[in-house]
């Protein structure tokens with residue numbers, strides 16, 4: 058079967074941000090993304106997971122064209138972004154939409170919802186002025202803000218966090234996107250409302266075939282959203298492991314992902330009281346700057362000399378592509394909670 062072409066493709070993307078120069082300090086650079094290769098295909102779900110500062114938002118900004126790579130290439134539907142003509146550029150702007158974490162900051166507090174959603178539709182000629190209310194109501198219905206007439210005249214501060222997040226999703230889908238970049242879309246809303254927003258993303262993916270790139274530091278929601286998709290695990294600006302999410306999370310290869318999974322709390326007091334297997338160092342314990350060789354070596358419990366000297370490349374290991382010198386020598390990963398639960402049953 059012929060593989061469909063990706064919506065967007067990142068090839069060897071590098072992003073350096075300039076740090077501010079101090080009185081006695083020369084300007085320095087933060088390497089936010091390093092050698093990123095990633096393609097996103099129509100209708101698929103890709104979950105980007107990593108701790109704070111690993112480069113997830115920078116990656117989303119590069120995909121959306123908000124941040125230009127320092128080097129490397131970004132392609133939209135096969136054309137390199139800087140080489141696109143005006144028409145392609147407009148299509149790129151519409152077909153890739155972002156849903157940000159902070160709905161307060163993303164919505165103009167002075168504008169009623171009918172304006173927030175309606176004006177872009179008129180500007181893009183997706184609607185004439187006469188029918189704009191009807192169009193906006195359609196999108197409010199799609200994101201389950203019903204009845205729409207209760208929301209049209211409201212300002213952002215008159216909505217709950219969950220409703221504002223739905224409003225952001227409505228604004229994004231009104232541009233007829235092929236890819237939604239959802240950057241921690243539920244981290245600022247009430248836990249009780251999170252599942253319904255995540256379910257909405259799943260509906261948009263399955264019913265309307267919109268590709269979703271879900272960005273999070275939370276493995277629980279990553280598992281939920283990406284159950285039929287792919288995962289890319291990020292560490293200090295690099296993708297360190299990627300593959301089918303279910304397979305990767307049940308058989309993780311990279312020591313960083315193993316440690317993340319072992320650190321997930323287990324809601325069972327008998328298990329929670331047992332000592333945990335995680336022994337990676339915290340971010341504060343590593344020296345400043347990007348480590349030489351493998352970027353994870355300063356925190357890795359399996360570090361050897363080669364890890365300090367040579368950068369590992371992405372290779373096939375089990376169901377994953379992963380970058381680590383030591384994977385072949387590591388013990389098989391059995392989920393800590395599974396083994397602990399077995400111990401408890403035996404006892």
Ligand SMILES: Nc1ncnc2c1ncn2[C@@H]1O[C@H](COP(=O)(O)OP(=O)(O)OP(=O)(O)O)[C@@H](O)[C@H]1O
Pocket residue numbers: 074075076087088089107108109110111112113114115116274
């Ligand atoms: N505009 C900028 N100028 C300078 N440094 C930046 C800029 N944007 C991001 N960075 C730095 O780049 C690195 C990656 O940041 P990024 O926001 O992409 O990470 P993240 O994984 O999304 O983190 P978080 O989950 O906290 O948002 C960080 O060290 C951050 O401080």
